[in-house]
Amino acid sequence: MRSADDLTAAARIRDAAIEQFGEHGFGVGLRPIAEAAGVSAALVIHHFGSKDGLRRACDAYVAEQVRSGKSEAMRSSDPATWFAAMAEIEEYAPLMAYLVRCMQSGGDLATTLWRTMIDNAEDYLDEGVRSGVLKPSRDPSARA
Numbered sequence: 001m002r003s004a005d006d007l008t009a010a011a012r013i014r015d016a017a018i019e020q021f022g023e024h025g026f027g028v029g030l031r032p033i034a035e036a037a038g039v040s041a042a043l044v045i046h047h048f049g050s051k052d053g054l055r056r057a058c059d060a061y062v063a064e065q066v067r068s069g070k071s072e073a074m075r076s077s078d079p080a081t082w083f084a085a086m087a088e089i090e091e092y093a094p095l096m097a098y099l100v101r102c103m104q105s106g107g108d109l110a111t112t113l114w115r116t117m118i119d120n121a122e123d124y125l126d127e128g129v130r131s132g133v134l135k136p137s138r139d140p141s142a143r144a
């Protein structure tokens with residue numbers, strides 16, 4: 001989930017929050033998240049303002065990770081690219097657990113994340129059409 005250039009305290013907090021929320025649900029407190037990130041709860045508040053702010057940051061990160069991974073796959077017609085992505089599937093387990101929890105919880109954040117992911121799906125499916133991996137659709141929005 002982490003890249004070598006994304007090891008800031010904020011990134012560690014975000015990654016720990018994604019894992020904690022995915023494993024334990026959104027009722028988990030800031031202290032366990034901070035402990036998992038190796039920081040203080042005050043630093044979590046410093047970086048994200050509130051638990052809701054942290055959730056919004058997690059939502060944005062998860063949506064972007066899904067979008068970028070799918071976009072990369074749609075830009076290539078080389079099966080080796082797809083197999084390489086499948087080989088890294090374990091890295092996505094915390095993101096998928098987070099997504100499941102988010103959709104189960106409902107509410108405004110879940111709705112916003114869902115809309116973002118649909119919009120992103122339209123974009124990466126369009127990339128697949130442009131690269132020749134996918135055939136055009138009469139209704140790209142419905143396909144997404």
